[in-house]
Amino acid sequence: MEEQLSAIFARFRGTAGEVIPLLQKTQEELGFLPEEAMRRIGDFAGVPFSKVYGVATFYTMFRFTPVGKYHVCVCRGTACHVRGADQILEHVERELGISENETTGDGEFSLETVACIGCCALAPCITVNSDVHGRLTSKKASQVLKKARGAALKEEEDGK
Amino acid sequence: METNVEKVKITIDGKEVLVDPGISILEAARQNGIHIPTLCHHPALSSWGGCRICVVEVDGSPKLAASCVTPVRVGVVVVTSNERIIESRRTILEFLFAERNHNCMICAQSGDCELQKLAYELQVDHLTVPALFDEFPTDITSAYLAIDHNRCILCGRCVRACQEISGARVLNFNNRGPHNLIGLDLSETREASTCLNCGVCMQVCPTGAIYDRYRTHYAVKGHDTAWQTTESLCPQCGLMCPAIFSVHDNTVLKIDGKLEADDSRPDRGQLCYKGRFEVLKTIGKRLTRPMLRNGDGTLAEESWEKALDLTADRLRAATRAKKGAAIAGLASSMHSNEALVFFRDLMGRGLGAGCIDTLDGAHFRIVHRAWAGLDMPLKEASWKMIPEADHILIVGADPYQTQPIVSSLIRRTIFENRTKVSVIGQQADLFPFAAHHLPLKEGDASLLIKALLDEATDCGTDDVKMAQAAELVRKLCLSETDAAVFHDIARTVSEASNPLFITVAGLITAADDSGFNSLVHLSRLKGLLPGSTLRLIILKPFGNSSGAWKLGLASEAEPGSKGQATACVLFLAGEQVSDPDLLERLTGLDFLVVISPYIPESLADMADVLIPCPLWIEEDGTYTSLDGTETGYKKKVIEPPSGVRDSWQILSALAERTGFRPGFDTWNDVCKAAQKEMGG
Numbered sequence: 001m002e003e004q005l006s007a008i009f010a011r012f013r014g015t016a017g018e019v020i021p022l023l024q025k026t027q028e029e030l031g032f033l034p035e036e037a038m039r040r041i042g043d044f045a046g047v048p049f050s051k052v053y054g055v056a057t058f059y060t061m062f063r064f065t066p067v068g069k070y071h072v073c074v075c076r077g078t079a080c081h082v083r084g085a086d087q088i089l090e091h092v093e094r095e096l097g098i099s100e101n102e103t104t105g106d107g108e109f110s111l112e113t114v115a116c117i118g119c120c121a122l123a124p125c126i127t128v129n130s131d132v133h134g135r136l137t138s139k140k141a142s143q144v145l146k147k148a149r150g151a152a153l154k155e156e157e158d159g160k
Numbered sequence: 161m162e163t164n165v166e167k168v169k170i171t172i173d174g175k176e177v178l179v180d181p182g183i184s185i186l187e188a189a190r191q192n193g194i195h196i197p198t199l200c201h202h203p204a205l206s207s208w209g210g211c212r213i214c215v216v217e218v219d220g221s222p223k224l225a226a227s228c229v230t231p232v233r234v235g236v237v238v239v240t241s242n243e244r245i246i247e248s249r250r251t252i253l254e255f256l257f258a259e260r261n262h263n264c265m266i267c268a269q270s271g272d273c274e275l276q277k278l279a280y281e282l283q284v285d286h287l288t289v290p291a292l293f294d295e296f297p298t299d300i301t302s303a304y305l306a307i308d309h310n311r312c313i314l315c316g317r318c319v320r321a322c323q324e325i326s327g328a329r330v331l332n333f334n335n336r337g338p339h340n341l342i343g344l345d346l347s348e349t350r351e352a353s354t355c356l357n358c359g360v361c362m363q364v365c366p367t368g369a370i371y372d373r374y375r376t377h378y379a380v381k382g383h384d385t386a387w388q389t390t391e392s393l394c395p396q397c398g399l400m401c402p403a404i405f406s407v408h409d410n411t412v413l414k415i416d417g418k419l420e421a422d423d424s425r426p427d428r429g430q431l432c433y434k435g436r437f438e439v440l441k442t443i444g445k446r447l448t449r450p451m452l453r454n455g456d457g458t459l460a461e462e463s464w465e466k467a468l469d470l471t472a473d474r475l476r477a478a479t480r481a482k483k484g485a486a487i488a489g490l491a492s493s494m495h496s497n498e499a500l501v502f503f504r505d506l507m508g509r510g511l512g513a514g515c516i517d518t519l520d521g522a523h524f525r526i527v528h529r530a531w532a533g534l535d536m537p538l539k540e541a542s543w544k545m546i547p548e549a550d551h552i553l554i555v556g557a558d559p560y561q562t563q564p565i566v567s568s569l570i571r572r573t574i575f576e577n578r579t580k581v582s583v584i585g586q587q588a589d590l591f592p593f594a595a596h597h598l599p600l601k602e603g604d605a606s607l608l609i610k611a612l613l614d615e616a617t618d619c620g621t622d623d624v625k626m627a628q629a630a631e632l633v634r635k636l637c638l639s640e641t642d643a644a645v646f647h648d649i650a651r652t653v654s655e656a657s658n659p660l661f662i663t664v665a666g667l668i669t670a671a672d673d674s675g676f677n678s679l680v681h682l683s684r685l686k687g688l689l690p691g692s693t694l695r696l697i698i699l700k701p702f703g704n705s706s707g708a709w710k711l712g713l714a715s716e717a718e719p720g721s722k723g724q725a726t727a728c729v730l731f732l733a734g735e736q737v738s739d740p741d742l743l744e745r746l747t748g749l750d751f752l753v754v755i756s757p758y759i760p761e762s763l764a765d766m767a768d769v770l771i772p773c774p775l776w777i778e779e780d781g782t783y784t785s786l787d788g789t790e791t792g793y794k795k796k797v798i799e800p801p802s803g804v805r806d807s808w809q810i811l812s813a814l815a816e817r818t819g820f821r822p823g824f825d826t827w828n829d830v831c832k833a834a835q836k837e838m839g840g
Binding site (some may be wrong): 035038039046048050051054080091 | 346593
């Protein structure tokens with residue numbers, strides 16, 4: 001982490017106004033915001049820890065626990081809501097055995113809800129990492145997750 | 161005071177008034193005796209406009225404006241109260257009550273709560289919205305302060321106070337919406353966080369969300385209307401912070417800082433963990449009647465007359481038996497100037513004591529010797545100069561332990577004035593944004609300061625001296641990073657045009673002189689401040705050290721240099737004696753009398769007579785500031801326990817019995833004598 005942070009800091013001047021971009025870059029690099037990274041950002045930008053944490057917790061884009069290899073976002077925007085996003089969420093939760101904002105024990109999947117991913121025509125939809133899956137039903141959602149899990153298993157086997 | 165600024169004419173509630181331009185509508189209304197209720201607003205803090213309780217109608221606009229953040233304009237017409245405004249305020253209040261658990265009967269703050277008062281004022285007798293609250297956490301990890309988030313209304317006063325007044329910047333809002341909570345650092349518990357327990361957040365908290373763990377619940381002690389308040393000062397460390405004591409039933413319920421204090425104090429009227437909490441701590445069993453050692457070696461209560469007679473007889477006998485050095489008088493520098501003057505005269509002129517000293521005499525002697533070596537008489541700098549400095553070097557001192565408000569000012573000046581702060585030595589308050597941190601090993605202090613002196617004063621100009629400094633640095637065996645920090649500190653000191661040095665006498669050990677001398681020399685070389693003042697703040701161990709030193713209580717000669725005393729009078733002010741050197745000095749005496757508010761536990765086997773005296777809070781008296789230039793009057797706040805006599809009564813009784821005429825017949829005479837000596 002030390003090296004990654006140093007590389008990020010090298011691109012900034014260390015002013016209070018850079019806290020949000022610093023948090024964003026750090027999350028991009030590390031996948032989430034560990035406590036130590038937030039302390040380092042505070043020291044670097046000359047901003048009290050309480051302020052760094054206040055900013056980080058205000059925005060929903062920042063995460064404080066590691067995301068899974070497959071990060072699932074269930075859209076709860078207006079269009080998806082009307083088309084049954086609640087059932088999709090419930091189904092995904094049951095399928096993965098985790099609740100919103102949690103990560104599976106094996107670190108493969110993490111689940112989050114978002115307000116709108118801009119694919120209202122495809123409602124209801126979810127994203128797995130950067131792939132959008134639309135016009136979902138419970139069945140289709142299971143297939144999407146199964147496919148991801150299959151890919152994960154295959155990778156593991158290939159690795160062996 | 162007349163100003164040339166043209167006043168602005170505005171209309172509030174149909175009344176035409178002239179006010180200063182630029183002030184808020186709220187201020188204008190308050191100056192003219194018109195009441196506008198507020199919640200997130202606090203006169204000592206910046207305005208935020210968050211709670212919307214102070215809304216008013218401006219120029220008949222359909223949108224109500226928060227009066228605390230709306231500045232006055234020429235000709236503006238303000239209505240502070242009508243049906244619409246009251247309804248709006250009441251709705252907000254209902255939402256606040258519906259959002260969290262505000263159950264007044266079981267709240268520690270009931271009776272002294274602004275939310276509760278406002279609910280009465282606006283006649284909120286029921287909620288028209290459903291109560292939606294969840295259970296929020298409570299943090300009671302700190303020994304001083306507790307946070308109950310269930311009582312929090314998120315007014316943000318604590319966040320602003322932590323930033324603007326204390327400078328700790330530990331508190332901030334976490335999360336948002338209904339999950340919004342006041343958090344410490346990275347959402348840590350009070351104890352694990354960098355909170356300094358100054359309690360300013362508690363003082364400004366309008367509800368019972370932040371409360372103190374020391375005091376009795378107000379609910380048990382009646383509402384605030386039944387309390388008496390006394391304005392006095394805190395004599396704990398020499399900064400003489402104004403303090404407001406709330407008293408009921410001869411018990412101090414709480415001590416508040418005078419947050420609206422005038423601009424003469426850069427600390428903005430705050431109190432620290434010592435002045436707000438620790439002074440209320442009892443450190444032993446109170447002594448309420450004199451005690452004498454019996455034939456069987458135990459201490460037993462005795463009448464005042466008998467105890468005073470015996471003490472006077474034994475002291476006189478000791479003087480007769482051994483001329484000159486027979487008696488030693490030792491006083492705590494926590495006593496007022498009056499008590500110290502009387503004690504000094506009684507011991508010196510009255511009993512011919514060979515040694516009169518204070519518990520911090522060793523510190524005094526180091527400062528005294530350093531001062532004797534100066535080319536002209538100089539004064540110490542005042543702590544009030546901290547915000548003006550462009551570089552602050554703290555060596556060996558730990559302001560958070562001794563003078564916590566000094567550490568608060570340093571924290572604030574780092575943020576507000578971008579002042580560079582260099583810390584050499586260990587600190588309880590780490591000053592997270594200090595420019596330099598350099599550890600200091602116990603034996604290295606003198607060498608390190610000497611090296612700093614050489615390098616900072618001759619940087620780049622004198623090759624021979626630079627080589628000498630380099631040699632000294634080599635001797636210190638600093639690690640590569642520490643050496644770099646050292647050179648950077650030296651460079652900052654040499655470049656600073658208005659530096660301040662903060663230290664303690666004796667740096668780390670009381671016997672270490674030369675480091676202190678080098679620092680005095682270094683500050684002398686950086687030029688004087690106006691009024692022959694050295695750029696040096698010396699943090700002293702007791703609240704009235706400066707007064708005691710100025711009155712000549714601390715002896716210039718090492719104690720015992722005039723021969724070993726056989727009898728000693730120890731005049732304590734509420735401390736327990738734990739210093740092994742002092743205990744050593746007190747063993748083997750023929751006669752030891754201890755005048756103390758508490759039973760001195762460590763001396764229970766040695767003392768022959770114990771005489772009770774009041775605590776600082778139970779007596780009047782003047783105190784001298786840290787730099788020795790100001791005097792403050794500390795008022796009596798509560799009565800001493802029954803049976804305890806005033807210090808001056810005890811001392812005059814002893815004077816009378818030993819046949820000494822001190823020249824003061826009344827308490828007023830002592831005050832005048834002390835005032836005269838302090839140059840007031």
